[in-house]
Amino acid sequence: xxxxxxxxxxxxxxxxxxxxxxxxxxxxxxxxxxxxxxxxxxxxxxxxxxxxxxxxxxxxxxxxxxxxxxxxxxxxxxxxxxxxxxxxxxxxxxxxxxxxxxxxxxxxxxxxxxxxxxxxxxxxxxxxxxxxxxxxxxxxxxxxxxxxxxxxxxxxxxxxxxxxxxxxxxxxxxxxxxxxxxxxxxxxxxxxxxxxxxxxxxxxxxxxxxxxxxxxxxxxxxxx
Numbered sequence: 001x002x003x004x005x006x007x008x009x010x011x012x013x014x015x016x017x018x019x020x021x022x023x024x025x026x027x028x029x030x031x032x033x034x035x036x037x038x039x040x041x042x043x044x045x046x047x048x049x050x051x052x053x054x055x056x057x058x059x060x061x062x063x064x065x066x067x068x069x070x071x072x073x074x075x076x077x078x079x080x081x082x083x084x085x086x087x088x089x090x091x092x093x094x095x096x097x098x099x100x101x102x103x104x105x106x107x108x109x110x111x112x113x114x115x116x117x118x119x120x121x122x123x124x125x126x127x128x129x130x131x132x133x134x135x136x137x138x139x140x141x142x143x144x145x146x147x148x149x150x151x152x153x154x155x156x157x158x159x160x161x162x163x164x165x166x167x168x169x170x171x172x173x174x175x176x177x178x179x180x181x182x183x184x185x186x187x188x189x190x191x192x193x194x195x196x197x198x199x200x201x202x203x204x205x206x207x208x209x210x211x212x213x214x215x216x217x218x219x220x221x222x223x224x
Contacts, residue, residue, distance in 0.1 A: 013072040015172030026087040034216040037209035043074040057206040060185045076179045085123030086170040088140045094213035098204045101128040111178040123166035
């Protein structure tokens with residue numbers, strides 16, 4: 001029926017709301033673009049030039065104490081033109097905590113001009129599982145050594161870079177829309193994407209985004 005003559009990859013691109021057919025993964029024409037976490041909740045293609053800026057952060061109490069999820073967000077400006085993001089995504093987050101382990105979760109949203117938001121993807125990592133298999137890892141897809149031997153407790157107060165893989169998505173941020181990145185440390189029961197209760201202890205998280213610690217969202221931008 002000719003199916004073997006069709007492109008091997010077919011996906012639905014939200015925003016455009018149409019199917020695209022491709023021949024490789026990731027796409028050969030991908031323009032890998034870093035969006036840097038900046039002060040005042042900004043997300044920018046321009047990295048920070050100042051060093052040793054006070055980090056962002058929050059203190060998260062465990063689920064047995066509270067059902068309030070603390071968050072920190074970073075947003076681009078309004079899109080001057082349509083921007084397609086299709087492929088694998090990684091957040092490189094420079095962070096410290098005041099205990100030996102915790103969770104971190106990242107979620108990407110599309111915010112429309114009327115303020116309505118659409119959750120597009122998420123990724124999460126247990127911070128003691130930050131060790132990477134360097135032979136298998138790629139800049140756009142980290143491969144973690146999720147074994148007991150690979151588990152590395154966090155040194156309280158130490159700043160580490162955590163490579164957090166987010167599920168791939170195919171989406172067009174339309175002109176006038178905003179990309180918002182949200183960081184948190186736990187979900188509540190019934191969460192749409194995933195469910196993990198976070199730490200059993202109260203944990204203080206700090207997120208660094210200066211010229212020394214360049215936290216960044218690594219995105220597969222597709223030329224339009």
